[in-house]
Amino acid sequence: MKATLTLLLLATFLLAAQNNTPKTPEEVVSLIKEHVTCDWLSETVDIYKAGDPHTPLKGIVTCMFADMNTLKKTVDLDCNFIITHEPIFYSHLDETETLQDEPVFREKINYIKKNGLVVFRFHDHIHMTQPDGISVGMINKLGLKPYSVDGSLTFFKLPEQTVKDYAQSLKSIFGMQSIRVVGNPELEFTNLAFMAGAPGGQRHIQMMRNPEVEVILAGEATEWETYLYANDAKELGKNKAVIFLGHIKSEEAGMEYCAEWLKTFVSGIPIHFIKNEANFVTF
Structure with missing residues (x-):
């Protein structure tokens, strides 16, 4: 039996x-x-x-x-x-x-x-x-989960550090040759907003208007919107800066997470994540 x-x-x-x-x-x-x-x-x-x-x-x-x-x-x-x-x-x-x-x-x-x-x-x-699969993958990659404000996938409160030091740590995490910072690299901050991909310059500017946000960790933006606003804010003495990861690196870990998510309900088939190579060369 x-x-x-x-x-x-x-x-x-x-x-x-x-x-x-x-x-x-x-x-x-x-x-x-x-x-x-x-x-x-x-x-x-x-x-x-x-x-x-x-x-x-x-x-x-x-x-x-x-x-x-x-x-x-x-x-x-x-x-x-x-x-x-x-x-x-x-x-x-x-x-x-x-x-x-x-x-x-x-x-x-x-x-x-x-x-x-x-x-x-x-x-x-x-x-x-x-939850948003791209955000989950990226937050895991960035190690931001312990610093989430009330479980948010957007707002985080980090240990105090300079924009420059945080940007250097991001270069290490993603293996990047260079990283763009708009604003004062010596700015000491704790309040971070994560905005992946390309939501548009106006959404970036709206986020920078938030008094609770000091630094945005962004994907990409048009230079006459986000870049211009952030540089003007710096010149006017505002505690604002934007770190640009580029579109790929600001969302890619979400598709790595997607591969793991697929494995939870797809069996018997190989599933791989392929990382994109850098789409430009830095001199």
Whole structure:
């Protein structure tokens, strides 16, 4: 009787594992839709960007940008489904109508087709799910969780330090050659706001107006908005500064977290995170 029960439990476990082993990218996306905590939007950028979603699944890669280096590494890993956070074809909506005869686009799409790759964007809903998956991954990477103000994913109270010293520690965490600081690098601060990606200069400026915020840890911004305001604030003696990580480094750990999150409900399929190389050279 005991042996029979053991075999029954084993069969139940194997069946459950098999049910969580997707056969196609489409089945992976269906599982994602089941596990986010928000309703799936009818209008969203989170759609297939290239490839056939019914392609037999070999392995999954998560990344910030599905650039050519990432495509090649995916092939090297013998994977064929890429889940990217940001656009793949150079505009927010991946509008390709005017790119059909453009050589860079044409060679990239041909590489995707030749290697049977499928690309899906996962942007809106990883941010909308609770808690925001990109923020969770980044806060873990930055070690900010113990300093959260009332559990916030935006506001943190750090041990007092200078902007320069904190920027140096960020360079070490992310292995960056350089980091941009706008404002007084010798400013001693404790109150930090984290604003990943590219929310826009006006949102940065609105955050700097908050008397409780001294330093913003940001992704990227247009120079005539955030940069101009922060520099003017410095010249006027305001205790304000912005540290720019760049768009990739300000969100990338969220897609590393995404790979670990996928492993909690996808089994039997290799899942890898691919880190983007720096997209510029510092001299």
